[in-house]
Amino acid sequence: MKKQKVMEPQEEIRIGVYVCQCGSNIAGTVDTEAVRAFAETLPGVALAGSPKYSCSDAGQGQIMNDIKEHNLNRVVVAACSPRMHEPTFRRAVELAGLNPYYFEMANIREHASWIHEPGEAMNQKVKDLVSAAVRRVARHRELFPRQSPVTPAVLVVGGGIAGIQAALDAADSGYQVYLVEREPSIGGHMAQLDKTFPTLDCST
Numbered sequence: 001m002k003k004q005k006v007m008e009p010q011e012e013i014r015i016g017v018y019v020c021q022c023g024s025n026i027a028g029t030v031d032t033e034a035v036r037a038f039a040e041t042l043p044g045v046a047l048a049g050s051p052k053y054s055c056s057d058a059g060q061g062q063i064m065n066d067i068k069e070h071n072l073n074r075v076v077v078a079a080c081s082p083r084m085h086e087p088t089f090r091r092a093v094e095l096a097g098l099n100p101y102y103f104e105m106a107n108i109r110e111h112a113s114w115i116h117e118p119g120e121a122m123n124q125k126v127k128d129l130v131s132a133a134v135r136r137v138a139r140h141r142e143l144f145p146r147q148s149p150v151t152p153a154v155l156v157v158g159g160g161i162a163g164i165q166a167a168l169d170a171a172d173s174g175y176q177v178y179l180v181e182r183e184p185s186i187g188g189h190m191a192q193l194d195k196t197f198p199t200l201d202c203s204t
Helices: 032-040 057-069 082-095 109-113 120-137 161-172 188-192
Strands: 015-019 045-049 074-079 103-107 153-157 176-180
Touching (some): 032 120, 109 120, 153 161
Parallel strands (some): 015 045
16 A cells, blocks of 8 residues: 655745835835835735835844744845845845845846836736745745855866866966876967967967
């Protein structure tokens, strides 16, 4: 008789959503209060706020306090580019006791407020970006960084001029280099030339 897999009870998803005003960068064109109210209606969202600057100490403090006071287990920040502040918010989430990968960011500045004219169409796009982030973070699972041993060696395939230069650069950086060439000699097409422009020097 085939043994059935026992399903573990799923935790209740409690998401905190923060629609950053970013001063006037976002709030100057986006109806952040309407987006915040919309976020509250999304499945799994337990709380939604609209801080003036989410990345500030006060904004991060609000997120950390809400995680503890409202038992949030997922966080979405709708603000600027993740390249700028995603590490900031992940650190704040981690300091509040959550796995830092229970965080998702929606870029509503570069993807909306900075590139579209104000209006209902742009506000709808912002709502769609927030909705996508909420649905995505609900499926997140804990992740943990790990380290793996790396052999400090480089394999360069092709012994033409580009391959030779790459091998020299890697060797100068302290790596063991293996240069592989299928022909009997290295140099590629360059080795077949008699003279090179503009000095007319020998190519070899």
